[in-house]
Amino acid sequence: MAIALQLRKPPMGGIGKRVAYYPGCSLEGAARAYDVSTRIVAKELGLELDYLEDYNCCGAMETKNVTFWGTMLLNARNMSLARKQGHSVIVAPCNGCSFSLQRAEYFLETDKKVFERVNELLKEGGVDPLDEIPHTYHILEWFYHEAGPERVKERTKKPLKGLKVANYYGCLYTRPHFYARTYSHTGGQDEEARPRKRDTADDDEHPYYMEALLEAAGATSVEFEPMHTQCCGGPHSLSDEQVSEKFVMMILQTAKRNGADIIATECPLCHASLEMYRHRLMMKGVPDVDVPAAYFTQLLGIAFGYSAGDVKLKDNLSDPIPVLRRLGLV
Amino acid sequence: MAIHERSLVEPERILRKERLVIDGVDVSGDWNLIILPRTIEDYDLSFYDEVIAQPEGKTIVNCYQCSYCTASCPVHNYWDERYNPRHFIYLARLGLIDELQKRADVMWRCVSCHKCTHRCPKGVLVEEVLKAILRVMAKRGLIEEYPSKKFDKFFMDTVYEYGRIEDGELLFGWIEKQGYKVVKDPILKKPIPFMGGVPEWLKQLAAKPIKNMNIGFLLLNAKHMLFHPRTKNWNRFKQVLRKVMEEEGVFTH
Numbered sequence: 001m002a003i004a005l006q007l008r009k010p011p012m013g014g015i016g017k018r019v020a021y022y023p024g025c026s027l028e029g030a031a032r033a034y035d036v037s038t039r040i041v042a043k044e045l046g047l048e049l050d051y052l053e054d055y056n057c058c059g060a061m062e063t064k065n066v067t068f069w070g071t072m073l074l075n076a077r078n079m080s081l082a083r084k085q086g087h088s089v090i091v092a093p094c095n096g097c098s099f100s101l102q103r104a105e106y107f108l109e110t111d112k113k114v115f116e117r118v119n120e121l122l123k124e125g126g127v128d129p130l131d132e133i134p135h136t137y138h139i140l141e142w143f144y145h146e147a148g149p150e151r152v153k154e155r156t157k158k159p160l161k162g163l164k165v166a167n168y169y170g171c172l173y174t175r176p177h178f179y180a181r182t183y184s185h186t187g188g189q190d191e192e193a194r195p196r197k198r199d200t201a202d203d204d205e206h207p208y209y210m211e212a213l214l215e216a217a218g219a220t221s222v223e224f225e226p227m228h229t230q231c232c233g234g235p236h237s238l239s240d241e242q243v244s245e246k247f248v249m250m251i252l253q254t255a256k257r258n259g260a261d262i263i264a265t266e267c268p269l270c271h272a273s274l275e276m277y278r279h280r281l282m283m284k285g286v287p288d289v290d291v292p293a294a295y296f297t298q299l300l301g302i303a304f305g306y307s308a309g310d311v312k313l314k315d316n317l318s319d320p321i322p323v324l325r326r327l328g329l330v
Numbered sequence: 331m332a333i334h335e336r337s338l339v340e341p342e343r344i345l346r347k348e349r350l351v352i353d354g355v356d357v358s359g360d361w362n363l364i365i366l367p368r369t370i371e372d373y374d375l376s377f378y379d380e381v382i383a384q385p386e387g388k389t390i391v392n393c394y395q396c397s398y399c400t401a402s403c404p405v406h407n408y409w410d411e412r413y414n415p416r417h418f419i420y421l422a423r424l425g426l427i428d429e430l431q432k433r434a435d436v437m438w439r440c441v442s443c444h445k446c447t448h449r450c451p452k453g454v455l456v457e458e459v460l461k462a463i464l465r466v467m468a469k470r471g472l473i474e475e476y477p478s479k480k481f482d483k484f485f486m487d488t489v490y491e492y493g494r495i496e497d498g499e500l501l502f503g504w505i506e507k508q509g510y511k512v513v514k515d516p517i518l519k520k521p522i523p524f525m526g527g528v529p530e531w532l533k534q535l536a537a538k539p540i541k542n543m544n545i546g547f548l549l550l551n552a553k554h555m556l557f558h559p560r561t562k563n564w565n566r567f568k569q570v571l572r573k574v575m576e577e578e579g580v581f582t583h
Contacts (some may be wrong), residue, residue, distance in 0.1 A: 025494045025495045025496070025497075025559070026497060028559065029496055029497045029498070029550070029551060029554050029559070030497040030498070030551065031497075032547070032550060054561055054562045054563070055561070056489075056493040056494060056561040056564070056567075057489045057493060057494050057495050059489065060485070060495075061442045062481065062482045062485035062486065063482070063485065063486050063489060064458075064461070065461050065464075065465075065478075065479070065482045066482050066483060066486045066575075066580050067486070067574065067575050067578055067580050068384065068385050068386060068578070069574040069575075069577075069578060070486075070571055070574055070575050070578075073567075073570065073571060073574060074489070074571075077567065107385065111385070114385065121570050121574065124570050125566055125567040125569070125570035125571075126563065126566045126567065127567065171442075171443040171444055171445070172443075172444060174448075175443070175444040175445060175447070175448040176444040176447035176448040176455070176457075177448055178447065178453075178455065193451070193453075204448065230404065230443075231404050231441045231442075231443035231445075233441060234441050234442055234443060235441065235442050235478070235481075235482075236439075236441050236442075236478055236481075238481060238500075238501070238504050239477040239478045239480070239481035239504075240439060240441075240477060240478060243405065243409050243439060243441065244441075246408060246409065247404065247408070247441075250408070272497075275535075276531075276535065279531055279534065279535055280531045283530070283531055283534075312546075312547075314539075314542050314544045314547070315539075315544065315547050317535055317538050317539075
């Protein structure tokens with residue numbers, strides 16, 4: 001059950017209209033559609049993304065299994081670059097990137113030894129040491145609190161009428177609360193147990209920011225719990241195919257059987273995983289898996305009056321164009 | 331009689347008799363199922379110390395075995411019952427190394443979804459603790475090479491080399507490591523996606539942008555495959571990265 005409308009938080013602001021933008025490796029390669037559409041949406045909502053020059057990989061979910069200090073260093077370097085550009089807020093559109101940066105933030109904040117050692121190592125590597133630890137937000141949280149559904153409604157020129165969307169958040173947007181700083185918006189005893197909770201963060205078990213933004217743009221959300229935060233196989237997408245395939249099958253079938261036309265995603269890794277395994281499942285003849293996926297920014301871009309070419313819908317290997325054409329949106 | 335968490339008991343230790351008569355008394359029914367006892371000879375407490383010594387492994391001390399992690403775990407629920415985070419923590423704390431070793435074939439399957447860490451009422455970073463346990467096991471040679479570890483290493487090497495990753499290289503490099511035959515062009519030694527023994531689904535997916543005449547996408551990815559995206563001034567930073575990893579004993583590049 002999704003969280004009730006009247007319990008939803010109003011946009012609070014306070015993050016800043018101009019922030020450091022950490023796109024991550026994926027968004028400059030295979031997931032360029034997400035990058036392009038994110039920039040379009042930010043521009044339309046009156047927000048400014050300051051590209052983080054010369055960043056490095058965040059290490060994703062892989063390097064942290066190999067080396068703790070190495071992963072801390074990779075992320076501290078990016079933080080240091082953001083500080084150099086004069087920012088105390090980093091925004092990342094990828095779940096993996098925001099997770100890695102927030103994880104580094106957690107260890108730097110809670111462990112003084114880690115902070116001191118990392119600073120020494122940064123100096124040694126020719127990067128400015130950190131004077132302050134910048135906070136990392138997922139781009140969805142930033143859009144919701146700095147622009148909000150009202151602003152989206154204002155800018156919408158072509159409402160996504162009749163489009164039934166399954167909002168897929170993926171794992172690391174809301175989890176774990178130590179890093180993502182989420183908490184239960186409905187209150188309850190949980191609240192004291194979340195020492196690092198951040199007011200602007202999404203609800204932990206029933207996230208709704210993407211839902212709220214897309215509904216403001218005219219789309220209808222279908223019931224998608226609990227698959228909205230179910231894992232897609234994540235870091236094991238390539239190395240453990242059987243498990244990933246089963247997880248993706250569960251996600252796609254739930255979406256289809258709940259009547260969704262399209263799955264809205266907010267992470268290039270989840271997106272790639274869904275599209276890749278969708279294709280394989282369809283080749284095997286598994287029923288009810290033919291739901292296409294699109295980034296939520298692509299859908300917002302279309303609602304703002306941009307064409308399919310502008311938001312690079314052709315880049316999506318799962319072909320969402322026929323579905324959108326049927327509804328007269330592209 | 332039901333056995334709670336049956337997956338934790340080896341099948342050969344469960345004895346079940348249709349009819350059981352002991353000393354002339356028929357005890358069939360509730361009493362016809364027996365779990366054979368086992369002998370534990372040694373507890374290796376140094377294993378636990380090694381887990382705590384790692385920065386991610388510290389929080390293992392908070393665990394009170396409520397099994398919320400196991401109840402949340404998608405790998406446990408949807409894939410293999412033998413994957414049981416609570417039990418792994420229990421075994422690591424007691425130092426029952428051979429018991430851990432028996433589960434080495436499923437222990438690497440964690441998909442890092444962090445449901446366990448998120449829901450833990452005691453603030454244990456379960457996912458990280460499990461990874462710390464795995465690392466200690468690997469260090470002691472208790473676990474063989476497993477697919478995700480190979481992939482992690484492969485990923486780390488790319489990051490170490492260039493500072494950034496590139497999707498095409500990662501995908502085809504991994505496919506090649508899996509034993510598929512990838513055809514490379516003779517001059518630059520870059521993979522050609524549509525030739526060789528690449529799996530059929532990947533060939534079809536790679537052909538999609540061509541069918542769609544998506545020229546911008548093709549050019550961008552071709553550019554990245556030819557000239558790997560790099561971070562500037564990476565060489566100096568690389569040395570620090572190397573130093574840190576050598577200290578941890580994980581540098582293998």
